[in-house]
Amino acid sequence: MSLPSSQFPDLYDCGVLVTGGGSGIGAALVEAFLRQGARVAFIDIAEEESRALCDKLAAETGKRPEYIAADLRDVEAIRRAVAAAAAAVGPIRVLVNNAARDDRQALDDVTGASWDESLSVNLNHLFFASQAVAPHMRRQGGGSIINFSSIAFMLNMPEIPAYATAKAGIIGLTKSLAGRLGPDKIRVNAVLPGMIVTERQKRLWLDDAAIARMQERQCLKRMLTAEDLVGPCLFLASDCSAAMTAQAMIIDGGVF
Numbered sequence: 001m002s003l004p005s006s007q008f009p010d011l012y013d014c015g016v017l018v019t020g021g022g023s024g025i026g027a028a029l030v031e032a033f034l035r036q037g038a039r040v041a042f043i044d045i046a047e048e049e050s051r052a053l054c055d056k057l058a059a060e061t062g063k064r065p066e067y068i069a070a071d072l073r074d075v076e077a078i079r080r081a082v083a084a085a086a087a088a089v090g091p092i093r094v095l096v097n098n099a100a101r102d103d104r105q106a107l108d109d110v111t112g113a114s115w116d117e118s119l120s121v122n123l124n125h126l127f128f129a130s131q132a133v134a135p136h137m138r139r140q141g142g143g144s145i146i147n148f149s150s151i152a153f154m155l156n157m158p159e160i161p162a163y164a165t166a167k168a169g170i171i172g173l174t175k176s177l178a179g180r181l182g183p184d185k186i187r188v189n190a191v192l193p194g195m196i197v198t199e200r201q202k203r204l205w206l207d208d209a210a211i212a213r214m215q216e217r218q219c220l221k222r223m224l225t226a227e228d229l230v231g232p233c234l235f236l237a238s239d240c241s242a243a244m245t246a247q248a249m250i251i252d253g254g255v256f
């Protein structure tokens, strides 16, 4: 599938920050916002992959996103990265909290440290990136924050207890931030992807049988890809969704 052709004029020249933009869905979003004419920065821990993405997009689109290397598990690093992003692309009006890591773990292998680490890579940074970006959005009279949750927390997936907990927590976080930031005209919404077949997912977790089983549950009988998240995220970022906040949008081909 290719990127949707729709243009959102209010995203032109707009400062956008995507976390985990170096691969998968985040990379598709970095490209999509660039193609809208936005000024795009992204944070990622995977330096080689991220720099390769910047080179590829610069060659293909004539525009280079700003890559900021940082570990989102470190709150001070988040604050520095958001400041660096704003210095590079100007005031941030859209934040996409996309980064995560869906490691599998057997129940008996979970420790206090591994549980905390999972919440720090899958939940905590969404709050701290939003906190760091809020003053920039306030100064511009508003903004849009998009939080990546997952339908995984509504399925019986026994091997991802901390990830599922984080993804459920993101719905609560979204509601709370939307209430706190609404008076500043900052909207906060969540997206819940279904099974999105990326290279990483195929390499680590998904075989043909798992993909076929999920398609059996979907209303739409096709594989979903990273590009399927682009239209919903552009819509939530743009003023087309100006009255929409505190919502959770499921993009799963009709599993739920």
Ligand SMILES: NC(=O)c1ccc[n+]([C@@H]2O[C@H](COP(=O)([O-])OP(=O)(O)OC[C@H]3O[C@@H](n4cnc5c(N)ncnc54)[C@H](O)[C@@H]3O)[C@@H](O)[C@H]2O)c1
Pocket: 019, 020, 021, 022, 023, 024, 025, 026, 043, 044, 045, 046, 070, 071, 072, 073, 097, 098, 099, 100, 101, 102, 121, 148, 149, 150, 151, 152, 192, 193, 194, 195, 196, 197, 198, 200, 201
């Ligand atoms: N792919 C799916 O099927 C699916 C389904 C539901 C929800 N989601 C959600 O969508 C989002 C994107 O998923 P994806 O499949 O594209 O994932 P991905 O693993 O391909 O991309 C995640 C990115 O985050 C980066 N990252 C991980 N830990 C980091 C850290 N500590 N600091 C900075 N960057 C870090 C990775 O390097 C990577 O580039 C995630 O929030 C995921 O939970 C994905």
